[in-house]
Amino acid sequence: MGLLGAPGAGLAIFLENVFPPIPSEIILPLAGLAAYEGKFTIVEAILWTTLGSLLGAYLLYGLGRWLGHDRTVALARKLPFIDEDDVTKTVAWFNRHGNKAVFFGRMLPIFRSLISIPAGIERMPAVRFGLLTLAGSLIWNTLFVGAGFLLGPAWEQILIVADALKYLVYAGLVVFVAWFVWTRVKKARAKRAGGTA
Template sequence: MQSLVDWVVRLTEILGAPAVGIAIFLENVFPPIPSEVVLPLAGFTVSQGDLNFWSTLIWATIGSVAGAWLLYAIGALVGAERLRRVADWMWLVEVSDVDKSLKWFDRYGGASVFIGRFIPGVRSLISIPAGIDRMNLLTFTLWTTAGSAGWNALLIGAGMWLGESYDVVEKYVGQYSTVVYSILALIAVGVLIYLIRRSRKKKKAPADSEDTTK
């Protein structure tokens, strides 16, 4: 992590605020680069007078949106039809599940993209289902920009407020991430249990119908 900090510092010394945008773009497409390290460090640099808050926020948000566009494009290349074909041979998953998910995303996609930008681990990945669903690009961009700007401003502001203790942000975001991942894991287990039960019911249904015809 220290090598990452040193790299961001060197890049910032050379490029200024655009360096933050580059780092956040890479964070979107390569999650091991955490925004909870880069942005508070940028905020600390702002507090020292070496960067301007607004230019840093703007460049960080540009980096976020550019990274989100790339992942959106990957999702669009995968496409719903290819996803349906994958679901057709996957265990427990049905083609109708893809259609239901896309229908849900049609209805709540904008809010999902916005909220997703505040959830570590989900921040980047939420762009992929948006691309698969071929969500209107302007709508996607607006929601992504709003969510990204909020998250970026929060972490840059925290770094400015904490000063030399900016690395404390990583600790608290890590705790927040642990809670989020635990909730997501519970949801995943619940979905898996549901799919297993559904599969068993469908296998049992033909047997029951055969018994009634004898």
């Protein structure tokens, strides 16, 4: 941001979308702080970070489209604990809730990036995907850039809230993975017991 100004904030958010471990919860408030310090305007910060979000999302969406449904199903068959029925249910869920998943997914750590891939795999229309991504990203970016701008030098206070949200998402993922593995092991044992009988 120091070298490139507001486009640098957009580039940082583009990279965050492509590499989820880079946290937007730090980049966005820093962009707000830079706007507070007069390096660029808050409007420029929001516009460039939202453009970065959109371009990063389209890159992963393109990866999903290239991968495609059939190739994803073939890959799923080779993974432990996953069968074709899981993929079918996931696709059905995405087809029912894809719009909400893309829109609200833009406001959740980790899912911000990952939701673009199933949207591409299931060939969500590119314009609709872009509009939903734009809307969700604009809300998320405005909140965090605005908070960084309002707090100024005390921008690190935002990290308390951001960390709480991040750990809540992580806890939910851990619970889901544990439940998923437990149901698969239970199903495999029941199958083996039935086969033995």
